[in-house]
Amino acid sequence: MKLSNGVEWALHCCVTLSQAQGPVSAQRLAELHDIPPAYLAKHLQALSRAGVVHSCQGQEGGYVLTRSARAISVLDVVAVIDGPGEFFRCTEIRKRGPLAASPEHCSTRCSIARAMATADLAWREALANISIADLAVNIDADSGGTALADVREWLKAH
Amino acid sequence: MKLSNGVEWALHCCVTLSQAQGPVSAQRLAELHDIPPAYLAKHLQALSRAGVVHSCQGQEGGYVLTRSARAISVLDVVAVIDGPGEFFRCTEIRKRGPLAASPEHCSTRCSIARAMATADLAWREALANISIADLAVNIDADSGGTALADVREWLKAH
DNA sequence: GCCGAGGTACTCGGATACGATTTGTCCGAGTTAGAATGG
């Protein structure tokens, strides 16, 4: 099991958008990160459908965050790109085979599914506690406080 | 992103093996759960390579847990079937593009990778805290205290 | 009756096809900015 590669791209793009003043096109975002423009566009469309970003058409169009970077969690982005479903899909094999559980005992989810769901929840909570704004702050700190300013400058220059 | 279907099978099989006295063949395990025998064998082989179960060849051969069910965590099994790697694979796109980060600022992992790693750890800790023995107890409780005894009886009868 | 050799049936193990999901790409519909034109 592995996360889609687009998750990384989408998170970086959201951080970039949080530093932009106006719309930024998929073309620019792809150029800035040196990634396939068409495929990135596909993921941005998904973010648009989910209401994380808003798309502006036209000559000076592009994408804009629909709300503050502090109000967008990493989980929001991951859930859009990777799908909202849980990792584990219970196929209810306890109901199959010669020792199939009787339906009356299947009112609750099987204990294996419960265990996996618990872990799933822990993962989601960890991601929900981190916002795009947090990521931006950390990226800036790692770079010595120049990264975000460089991005803002680059966006204006282009 | 989704977990391999074999994870569910492997966990059920480990619970079953925890109730067995001697070796149980892949054929029997597949029959008991009504799943493809050959494909299940593939996963059991992986568990054998990882040292979770021990394989016994010969006419009365099969698989046996290498240690107590209480000493085998759900994470052990999941890591074998699904691979030990983390969900998120950082491709270091911060080093690409016109605003590539200078190598001196890349001594630490990128903040996005750190955020994802934190969530990954939370997930793994949750799974590490649950043992195969715990699953067995819960399954038995769900069934009203008959499931494990039925499994033991079925294993002896065949 | 006991021991040993041989055969047999069962097991695991890796190498081999198939299908689905993810990845990657393309072109068309729609919209906005700017230029050209007329008043």
Place this chain on the structure above:
DNA sequence: CCATTCTAACTCGGACAAATCGTATCCGAGTACCTCGGC
């Protein structure tokens, strides 16, 4: 000089292939049990 119209370029959006990974299957290598023969 200003309003209007038109063109044109740029944008997003969904529809269309290729590659990779998960799924499923098969047959060969090896081993323990059972049978059979000899002592």
